[in-house]
């Protein structure tokens with residue numbers, strides 16, 4: 059095959075418009091942009107139309123897109139629009155996006171190896187990220203057989219080998235096999251491992267601080283929840299090879315035995 | 318129709334070429350028409366271990382590039398009627414191994430042989446990928462040490478995702494674990510990993526345990542596959558492994574490593 063198709067999620071910047079794109083709107087926008095001229099360069103921009111009642115005709119969107127792009131804002135789509143608004147946006151070359159989840163205002167820092175939020179997006183305001191609605195569980199060197207249940211849970215029944223990366227980008231990741239050292243599990247939700255866990259597990263990678271990691275036998279190189287992490291050195295001998303759960307308690311990553 | 322078996326490891330120097338020669342010879346001794354192919358372009362070790370380096374005229378790459386016929390490049394082993402060697406080139410680089418070229422050669426061999434054994438180069442780059450791509454089964458050669466086990470795990474991941482069978486969604490490549498250079502004394506001292514621990518990590522069936530043995534070096538210096546040295550424990554271990562590869566159920570023995578004992582040293586005889 060000359061190409062490969064992968065699902066990958068990115069964080070986008072959402073502009074919530076509260077009215078028409080009039081002179082006042084552009085004035086305020088320019089003032090904002092002048093404070094941080096390069097802040098939004100290369101960031102995918104999505105316009106939330108939930109409260110943009112004044113924006114209707116297709117001409118409005120074509121003009122808006124032209125103006126935003128002139129300001130180096132890479133607008134890619136709209137969401138929460140009416141049927142007319144969506145049609146207008148389509149004429150202006152924009153796509154309609156569904157769903158999405160807001161990042162926490164002071165999003166957890168430094169998540170290692172997480173493709174879902176590029177380096178650049180990391181220091182931008184985390185207002186309203188969007189979820190690509192065509193996303194699938196994406197795994198580099200996919201461990202077969204990955205099943206995606208209705209709730210977005212990804213189930214892996216074969217060992218996850220060194221170098222493999224499994225990404226549950228909508229919900230939980232459940233592995234009913236061992237995870238080798240050098241393998242990586244990444245989930246927006248919880249991570250469950252019913253086998254030896256020798257690799258890396260990252261739960262709540264979109265900033266969900268309530269996500270947890272459950273292990274049958276913890277021998278992990280690294281565990282992380284919402285960007286807070288511990289390496290095997292930090293985990294300590296008490297939890298080693300034990301049945302444990304890891305969770306966040308007031309900005310501290312706790313590892314406790316399962317009773 | 319031949320079974321294609323790749324002998325692979327990820328890590329270098331663990332005994333892939335030794336095992337390819339030994340398994341190839343073992344299968345031929347059991348009456349199976351076998352060809353062993355060197356995928357380690359640029360190094361060319363297999364023909365040396367097989368003792369036929371002086372007989373190489375054309376090689377695998379010549380055949381792929383249409384400069385020679387397959388029949389011209391295949392070398393018939395002088396000891397075992399059923400065994401042939403397809404040597405590789407020492408002067409070309411790995412880019413000469415094209416997928417289409419490899420496929421064409423394997424297709425031609427498939428009708429004539431019972432087993433095609435591919436000696437993979439170390440690493441996970443092109444040569445290793447081409448060696449494993451068309452495989453039906455894989456012998457994952459592993460030494461009892463952490464880095465080797467981890468590289469084997471990596472290779473198992475590639476087999477389950479980057480092989481033709483994986484890409485076509487067919488039944489996955491069947492993996493076998495071959496532990497080599499196993500030394501129970503060093504395992505007991507904690508210097509090497511235990512069989513159970515390795516099996517637990519890799520979770521694939523065990524094909525055999527080949528002990529650390531001076532017979533291996535001796536055999537390779539002589540250009541003889543160690544399987545022909547029926548007195549050596551390494552040779553016996555490979556004979557057992559070949560039987561298991563052919564589907565026979567045999568208990569796995571941990572044969573002791575061979576060192577020169579006091580008596581033998583006094584008598585000056587090699588072990």
Ligand SMILES: Nc1ncnc2c1ncn2[C@@H]1O[C@H](COP(=O)(O)OP(=O)(O)OP(=O)(O)O)[C@@H](O)[C@H]1O
Pocket residue numbers: 326328329330331332333334335336357362437438439497498499527528529530531533534537551
């Ligand atoms: N069971 C054994 N006992 C002692 N020495 C061994 C044994 N198996 C292999 N060796 C030695 O280890 C060295 C490497 O073996 P070999 O060339 O077969 O490895 P390889 O995996 O093919 O290496 P490469 O990755 O470079 O292709 C050789 O010197 C060989 O004689």
Ligand SMILES: [Mg+2]
Pocket residue numbers: 333334335357362436437438
């Ligand atoms: Mg070799």
